[in-house]
Amino acid sequence: MFSGFRDAFKIPDLRKKILFTFFILALYRVGCFIPAPGVSLKALADSMADNSLMQFLNIFTGGGLSRMAIFGLGIMPYITAEIIMELLSAVIPKIKEWHEEGELGRKKITKVVRYMTLVLATLQSASLVVSFSRNTKYAILPDLTFAKGALIVFTLVAGMALLMWLGELITDRGVGNGMSILIFAGIIAAMPTETSNLVRAAYNRQPALLGVLAVFAVLIVMGVVYIERGERRIPVQYAKQVRGRKMYSGASTYIPVKVNTSGVIPIIFAAAVMTFPVILSQFIPSMKGFADRFVQGSLLYFVMYTGMIIFFAYFYTAIIFDPFELADNLKKYGGFIPGIRPGMPTTNYISKVVNRINLPGSLYLAAIALIPAVMFVYFGTSEVPIGGAAVLIIVGVALETMSQIEAQMQMRHYEGFLSK
Numbered sequence: 001m002f003s004g005f006r007d008a009f010k011i012p013d014l015r016k017k018i019l020f021t022f023f024i025l026a027l028y029r030v031g032c033f034i035p036a037p038g039v040s041l042k043a044l045a046d047s048m049a050d051n052s053l054m055q056f057l058n059i060f061t062g063g064g065l066s067r068m069a070i071f072g073l074g075i076m077p078y079i080t081a082e083i084i085m086e087l088l089s090a091v092i093p094k095i096k097e098w099h100e101e102g103e104l105g106r107k108k109i110t111k112v113v114r115y116m117t118l119v120l121a122t123l124q125s126a127s128l129v130v131s132f133s134r135n136t137k138y139a140i141l142p143d144l145t146f147a148k149g150a151l152i153v154f155t156l157v158a159g160m161a162l163l164m165w166l167g168e169l170i171t172d173r174g175v176g177n178g179m180s181i182l183i184f185a186g187i188i189a190a191m192p193t194e195t196s197n198l199v200r201a202a203y204n205r206q207p208a209l210l211g212v213l214a215v216f217a218v219l220i221v222m223g224v225v226y227i228e229r230g231e232r233r234i235p236v237q238y239a240k241q242v243r244g245r246k247m248y249s250g251a252s253t254y255i256p257v258k259v260n261t262s263g264v265i266p267i268i269f270a271a272a273v274m275t276f277p278v279i280l281s282q283f284i285p286s287m288k289g290f291a292d293r294f295v296q297g298s299l300l301y302f303v304m305y306t307g308m309i310i311f312f313a314y315f316y317t318a319i320i321f322d323p324f325e326l327a328d329n330l331k332k333y334g335g336f337i338p339g340i341r342p343g344m345p346t347t348n349y350i351s352k353v354v355n356r357i358n359l360p361g362s363l364y365l366a367a368i369a370l371i372p373a374v375m376f377v378y379f380g381t382s383e384v385p386i387g388g389a390a391v392l393i394i395v396g397v398a399l400e401t402m403s404q405i406e407a408q409m410q411m412r413h414y415e416g417f418l419s420k
Contacts, residue, residue, distance in 0.1 A: 007409060014175075014408050021174035024166050025185045031071040031163070032064035032189070036155040038148045039068040043138040057275065059194065059390060062186030068128075068152075070159030073121055074186060075179050076275065078164050081116035083269050085109060086319060117164060118157060125156035176401035183268065184397040187390045220368065224395045227364055230259040232357050234350065239334045255326070257354055260361045262316040264396040267369055269316070270308035274301070306366045313362035323350035368392050 009015045035041060048054045048066050058065040061074035089095040098105035129149045132140040141148070163182065170178030203210060233254040280287050327346040329335075336342050340349045369392065 008405055011409065014405065017173065017175045018405075021170050021176070021181065024170050024174060024178075025181070028071060028163065028166060028182060028185060029062065029189065031159060032062045032069050032186075033067060034070050036068045036070060036072070036152045038141060038144070038152060040138075040140055040142055041067060043140045043142075044068055044132075047132075047135060047138040047140055059190045060183060060186055060271065062189045063193075064186075068156075070155055071163050073124055073156055073160045073163075075160075075163060075167060075182050076271075077120040077124055077160055078113070078117045078167070078179060079268050080120050080273075080275075081113045083273065084116060085113055086316070089319070114164065118161060121157045121160040122153060125153045125160075128156070129153060175405055176397065180264070180393075180397045181401065183393060187394055220371075220391055221395065224368060224392055225399070227259050228396055228399055232257045232259070232353060234353060235338055236330065236335050237338055239336070255350070257321075257357055258361075259357055260364065260396075261321060261354065261358060262313045262361070262365075263400070264393045265316050266309045266312035266362070266365055267392055269312040270305055270369075273308055274305060302370055306370060309366045309369060310362040313365055314358055317354065317358055321354055323347045323354065326350055365392070 008018065045066060048058065054065065057074075057076070060076060061072060064070075064072040064074060085095065089099055095109070098108045101108075129141065129144075129152055133144050133149070141152075167178035167182050170176065170181050172178075174181070198213075199210065233256055236253050236255055238251045238253075277287065277290060324347045327343065327350060330337075330346060331342045337346055337349060340346050
């Protein structure tokens with residue numbers, strides 16, 4: 001693996017992309033330490049110690065939320081905007097047409113997502129200001145006036161816009177998906193503190209559990225890596241072709257269907273949706289009792305989180321994996337699945353395979369996200385740990401980014417590091 005990274009830095013273009021990505025991540029980390037004006041950081045820290053949901057959200061912001069930093073919202077508003085657009089594409093024909101227009105349609109969708117992100121960021125930052133101003137136990141926003149509140153909202157929204165731009169820069173000029181990389185960096189930055197909190201909680205309850213916890217963590221990581229790289233291969237045969245006076249034999253290949261087809265997106269989508277009740281409760285006080293039930297560790301939280309993960313696993317797979325289009329392309333280029341007739345039978349067969357493999361894949365996502373959380377509840381700690389969801393995101397984003405780097409290395413006749 002280390003030799004693979006060394007070879008990657010030997011390629012000037014790839015080295016430039018990697019260094020550019022690290023530079024953007026450095027700017028992101030700096031922004032997570034610059035607080036918005038008028039915030040009492042000590043009172044905010046004391047308040048977050050009693051709020052497990054805020055601690056959970058803080059992990060995905062790289063600690064920026066605990067400092068009310070300019071990047072304190074993280075990229076969750078952007079992720080939420082993407083969720084809304086994906087949902088609307090299923091009911092609004094115009095948006096569905098944009099999905100089918102290729103690069104031009106993607107630009108239109110991206111533009112709408114940007115505006116929607118700013119609206120959601122404004123609502124979220126305003127809800128934070130309202131929530132903190134109503135907190136009578138901790139003076140998080142002392143001497144708050146409308147002008148000071150508006151300044152805090154403007155700072156957070158401007159930071160969100162800047163962070164969205166930085167993520168797009170990574171996607172266009174760096175390596176990997178920019179938004180996923182930013183989430184990855186935020187979780188990695190939070191790991192030392194959250195891990196120490198977990199170890200301390202386990203030690204206080206039963207020191208012997210530390211060894212079990214370490215083994216369990218290793219098994220989770222190994223299991224995630226193994227399943228993330230697992231796939232079902234659907235064989236494809238191409239018919240013989242006659243060109244001039246020569247006959248060319250048909251090629252054999254396969255369609256890879258991953259066990260976890262949807263990747264880390266369902267976890268991110270589910271986490272974003274779970275914040276909706278809390279945000280709405282800041283503007284609709286009557287919803288506060290309902291929102292309080294979504295505290296991590298409650299039964300309702302586990303049930304809703306599991307349901308959201310499974311739903312988004314199927315939903316997102318249906319969006320990114322179109323069996324009809326795939327079967328049509330196979331027929332167009334002379335390909336077929338042995339034993340299956342071209343056309344609708346091929347579509348039905350591919351759909352059947354994807355649906356069958358998607359069920360264990362979605363259950364795997366839910367298990368990885370929830371089993372560690374159940375253990376942490378057993379430890380009796382109010383601290384929100386990194387958990388399986390974050391591990392899945394870390395491993396998934398790392399594998400995806402390494403695969404992109406490896407593909408570029410192999411294009412330049414270098415051996416990658418994933419295959420070693």
